Amino acid sequence: MADNKKGEHDAHRQRVYNRFLSEGLDGFEEHNAMEFLLFLARARGDTNSLAHTLVNHFGSVANVLDADINDLQSVEGVGQSTAVVLKFIPQMCRYYLDSRVKNLKMMDSVEAVAEFLRPKFFGLTVEKLYMLALDDKRSLIRCICISQGIVNATPVEISKIVAETTKCNASGIIIAHNHIRSTCLPSSADISTTRNVYSAMRMIGAELVDHLIFSDTDYMSFTDTKYMETVKQSLGLR
Numbered sequence: 107m108a109d110n111k112k113g114e115h116d117a118h119r120q121r122v123y124n125r126f127l128s129e130g131l132d133g134f135e136e137h138n139a140m141e142f143l144l145f146l147a148r149a150r151g152d153t154n155s156l157a158h159t160l161v162n163h164f165g166s167v168a169n170v171l172d173a174d175i176n177d178l179q180s181v182e183g184v185g186q187s188t189a190v191v192l193k194f195i196p197q198m199c200r201y202y203l204d205s206r207v208k209n210l211k212m213m214d215s216v217e218a219v220a221e222f223l224r225p226k227f228f229g230l231t232v233e234k235l236y237m238l239a240l241d242d243k244r245s246l247i248r249c250i251c252i253s254q255g256i257v258n259a260t261p262v263e264i265s266k267i268v269a270e271t272t273k274c275n276a277s278g279i280i281i282a283h284n285h286i287r288s289t290c291l292p293s294s295a296d297i298s299t300t301r302n303v304y305s306a307m308r309m310i311g312a313e314l315v316d317h318l319i320f321s322d323t324d325y326m327s328f329t330d331t332k333y334m335e336t337v338k339q340s341l342g343l344r
Contacts, residue, residue, distance in 0.1 A: 137161045147191040156183045171196050172231050196229035214244040216327045227284040227320045235283040239274035247274045271312050282318040290321040301337045
């Protein structure tokens with residue numbers, strides 16, 4: 107009986123493999139895609155029922171992959187190795203996307219900056235603040251993660267930005283952060299951060315070129331909108 111079950115599971119897996127090879131994931135229902143992913147965590151056995159359980163429990167594949175590892179392991183049938191594979195996938199996707207743009211050097215347009223930075227925010231469940239240090243030709247010197255968590259313009263963040271700018275001998279910088287499950291419109295804290303960084307850059311002879319905010323589906327640029335002019339005016343600049 108056990109051998110029969112094993113044979114059934116193996117045959118089912120082969121059918122799923124064949125379907126993926128011929129169609130890709132586009133035609134898969136969420137539980138089918140989750141089942142295929144669970145093949146990576148479980149070399150043998152039934153993963154279909156666990157796939158249904160996970161998608162039903164969390165509501166979607168995205169919610170499964172975004173879930174805390176302890177929450178994943180609280181689901182019956184999910185051990186550490188399975189939870190680690192599930193948490194690995196978004197990070198590997200981010201690594202892949204980042205790898206595709208890592209050789210981009212010229213940050214001379216908002217589009218180029220957005221193309222370079224978007225992968226760094228893919229699938230994140232916390233806010234991160236990045237800084238791009240640029241030379242006088244807008245070529246990238248270095249990309250630095252300044253902070254993780256809510257961006258609130260703390261003195262530590264500003265001092266780190268100043269220190270990194272000086273260390274890189276940058277003539278200009280771009281800062282960028284993400285909003286979690288929200289629009290990319292700037293909050294009052296975002297505008298305050300921009301003003302403080304702009305002022306700090308002027309004090310050391312550098313320029314805040316732009317501040318980009320990324321949502322799950324879009325981004326905005328302070329320079330391409332009214333917000334950078336508003337920041338300059340608040341500092342008495344034109």
